[in-house]
Every structure is written in structure tokens, then in C-alpha cells.
Amino acid sequence: MKTTPFHQKHIAAGGRMVEFAGYEMPLQFKGIIPEHQRVRTTVGVFDVSHMGRIEVRGKDALAYVNRMTTNDAAALSVNQAQYSVLCYPDGGIVDDLVVYRLADHYLLVVNGANTAKDYAWLSEHRFGDVVLENVTGALAQLAIQGPKAEAVMQPLCATDLGKIAFYWAAPTELAGVPALISRTGYTGEDGFELYFPAEHAFRIWDAVMAAGKEYAIDLKSKGALPEGSKNGRLIIRTDNQQRPIILVNVATYVIGALKVMPNMINVRGSDVPGETETQQISVMPGRIAAFELLEVIPPVEQIKTEIRKISDNNYVVKLEGIPRDNSIEGKELILKTNLPDKPEIKVPFHVFNFKPPVMKAPAAPPAPPKPAAQPVTPPPGVPAPTGVVQQ
Numbered sequence: 204m205k206t207t208p209f210h211q212k213h214i215a216a217g218g219r220m221v222e223f224a225g226y227e228m229p230l231q232f233k234g235i236i237p238e239h240q241r242v243r244t245t246v247g248v249f250d251v252s253h254m255g256r257i258e259v260r261g262k263d264a265l266a267y268v269n270r271m272t273t274n275d276a277a278a279l280s281v282n283q284a285q286y287s288v289l290c291y292p293d294g295g296i297v298d299d300l301v302v303y304r305l306a307d308h309y310l311l312v313v314n315g316a317n318t319a320k321d322y323a324w325l326s327e328h329r330f331g332d333v334v335l336e337n338v339t340g341a342l343a344q345l346a347i348q349g350p351k352a353e354a355v356m357q358p359l360c361a362t363d364l365g366k367i368a369f370y371w372a373a374p375t376e377l378a379g380v381p382a383l384i385s386r387t388g389y390t391g392e393d394g395f396e397l398y399f400p401a402e403h404a405f406r407i408w409d410a411v412m413a414a415g416k417e418y419a420i421d422l423k424s425k426g427a428l429p430e431g432s433k434n435g436r437l438i439i440r441t442d443n444q445q446r447p448i449i450l451v452n453v454a455t456y457v458i459g460a461l462k463v464m465p466n467m468i469n470v471r472g473s474d475v476p477g478e479t480e481t482q483q484i485s486v487m488p489g490r491i492a493a494f495e496l497l498e499v500i501p502p503v504e505q506i507k508t509e510i511r512k513i514s515d516n517n518y519v520v521k522l523e524g525i526p527r528d529n530s531i532e533g534k535e536l537i538l539k540t541n542l543p544d545k546p547e548i549k550v551p552f553h554v555f556n557f558k559p560p561v562m563k564a565p566a567a568p569p570a571p572p573k574p575a576a577q578p579v580t581p582p583p584g585v586p587a588p589t590g591v592v593q594q
Contacts, residue, residue: 208401209345218230218422224316229422232422245351246349247347247421248420251345252401258309258310259308259310259311260308265309266331268302270328272288273290282304284385284387286300289313300314305383342398343400343401343404346390346395348388348390349392350392352393355411361375364395367395372386380406380407383399467551467553468484470527470552475527479525479527480527481523481525482521482522495541496518502535503534505526508521534551535550535552
């Protein structure tokens with residue numbers, strides 16, 4: 204069984220050790236409830252070094268990350284992070300992860316139980332000038348979480364932590380050790396995650412515990428992770444199957460950008476004045492996104508619309524009375540959503556005239572030739588029938 208760089212610290216603190224994601228990890232220290240409450244009220248330290256850390260380098264790194272994850276990595280500024288998902292071709296989830304864009308490479312932080320699987324998946328689909336490196340063993344990772352997290356970390360850090368926004372990071376020094384510090388974590392409280400060379404694990408650990416002493420800092424275990432987020436940022440659950448279930452609060456958190464499929468409503472034209480047709484269009488995200496379809500506004504009054512929700516993030520819009528003439532060409536259906544950055548999505552109509560080809564009846568196949576008569580040879584001692592030549 205593997206261990207993290209802080210394993211001896213867990214043993215010394217009396218941690219109840221169990222197997223988790225292939226590592227021997229503390230299930231609890233003083234108890235799940237007091238550990239949970241400590242993060243809610245002051246500050247706690249989580250060893251999350253079991254998480255997978257994969258670096259992506261090369262001139263095609265952005266194109267590669269954008270292809271492999273559902274979110275738009277091109278939208279990231281240097282030192283910004285985003286929550287994203289690795290997907291199978293059928294849309295099933297390989298794993299969820301956090302993507303960091305750093306000055307000269309990307310850092311992917313994946314779930315510890317899936318590190319080997321994720322790295323194999325990424326390696327299998329690597330293309331162009333892309334270099335992958337699994338640095339999980341080389342880097343340690345600590346999460347300092349709770350309302351007093353900034354007060355604990357600021358004296359140790361050469362960077363003004365007040366300027367690091369949620370899901371942003373900064374290269375810095377922690378107790379004299381080069382490190383990356385990010386304002387991330389999934390406890391729902393304020394907090395930071397620290398990435399630094401594993402050989403300095405004890406030095407960072409001791410410095411954090413000393414700085415947090417006045418705030419009653421304490422160790423936290425996997426069992427004490429607060430569920431979800433009190434401010435609705437992010438909730439993650441997993442089932443016992445191979446693929447995790449991602450639940451996102453639609454009001455505050457969107458994974459990726461919404462794209463409507465189809466991009467155009469094709470209408471079959473007609474020479475008959477006033478002729479109309481009925482259609483259904485599917486409205487769903489091209490990238491994983493949480494949204495609600497609120498209203499559909501047709502370009503002309505005669506088109507009647509009906510919204511039907513099929514499942515989360517999947518709607519069908521029924522359109523009745525679509526004119527089958529050129530008057531609708533280029534006009535747009537307006538879809539209103541609850542997305543603050545994309546409250547309206549416009550889908551244009553396109554009229555085309557389709558005339559089926561004239562199909563000629565196929566010629567009758569020629570009659571099969573009649574089989575030639577075969578000679579008959581009677582058994583020995585039996586005379587041949589009249590008209591049959593004996594062979």
C-alpha cells in the first residue's frame with residue numbers, strides 16, 4: 204500500500220489509518236463531527252497528496268487540454284484554474300478534475316483512485332507536441348480549509364493572499380520553499396491548496412501547524428470532509444459504479460459553455476401558400492453545462508412553442524405552425540436561459556426546397572434458364588426406361 208509524504212505525521216497524531224485510493228490514509232483523528240465543525244468554524248489541514256497530479260507541456264498543450272476536457276481551457280488566464288471533466292466518446296465520465304494554466308505548462312489534478320486510469324487515458328490520446336508527466340509522487344499537496352485559512356497562511360507566504368480570487372493560483376514561497384498556492388478546495392469554506400516538492404513535506408507541515416496554533420488549527424481526515432458547499436458552489440457525489448456522478452448548482456456554477464444542437468432549424472419549403480409544418484428540436488449542451496431553458500420566443504406569432512424537459516440539461520421544444528415559405532428564411536428562434544453570461548441563444552431558420560428524385564421501376568429480372576435434362580442410370584440388372592440412354 205502506498206503512503207503520502209505526511210504518513211509519519213498521521214501516525215504520530217494517532218490517526219485511524221485505512222486504505223483509500225491505494226494509500227494508507229487517516230479515516231479520522233479526534234472524530235468526524237469535531238473535525239467537520241473545526242473546518243466550519245476555524246481552520247483544518249487535510250493531506251490530499253493521494254490526489255493525482257499530471258503536468259502537460261509542449262506547444263500543442265492548449266489544443267490537447269481543450270480536446271481532452273469539456274471546459275474551455277483557452278478561456279484561462281495564466282495562474283487561473285477551472286473545474287472540468289474528462290469524457291469517453293459516448294459522453295460518459297472518465298473523471299472530474301481541476302485544470303490549472305501555469306506560466307509554461309498545465310497542471311491537471313485528478314482523483315487519487317483514478318490517477319493510473321486517467322494517465323493511461325491521456326497518454327492514449329496524446330497528439331502533436333505534447334509531453335505528459337505524472338508528478339504525483341514528486342509533489343505533495345495539502346489543503347488548508349476554513350474561515351481562518353487566510354490568516355494562517357499569510358504569515359508563511361510571500362504573496363498577498365487577499366489578491367488571489369476563488370479558483371486562481373500563484374507561484375510563491377511557503378516557509379522558504381518554492382510552491383504553488385491556489386484558492387481552491389471542495390469543503391465549501393474558504394481555503395487554499397498547496398503544491399510543493401515532496402522532500403519539503405515536514406517543513407511545510409510544521410510551519411502550517413505552528414502558524415495555525417492561535418486559531419486552534421487541527422488535523423482533518425477523509426471522513427470529516429464537509430459535504431458539498433454551504434454557498435452552492437459545487438457538489439460532487441459518486442456512486443459505486445465506475446463513473447462518478449457530477450451534480451452542479453445551476454445558479455452559481457457552470458462547467459463549460461452552452462451550445463445548442465442543432466445550430467439551425469431546417470424547414471422544407473413548399474409552393475403551396477400558407478402551408479406549415481411541425482418540428483421538434485433538441486436543446487442540450489455541446490459541452491457539459493448546467494442550465495435551465497426558461498422561454499422560447501418564435502420569430503412570428505403563428506409559430507406556437509412548447510417546452511418539454513427530458514432530463515437535467517436536456518430539453519425538447521415543439522414548434523407548430525412553421526411557415527413553409529421563404530418568409531421565415533434567416534429569422535431566429537430565441538431561447539431564454541438562466542445563464543447570466545448567455546441569457547439568450549438564437550437559432551436561425553433555413554428554408555430549403557427538396558424535390559425527391561424520380562424513381563423508375565426496376566426492370567424485371569430475366570427468367571432463370573431451365574436446367575438441362577440429366578441422364579438417368581438405372582441400378583445394375585434393371586433395364587433402362589424407354590427413351591433413356593444407358594451410360
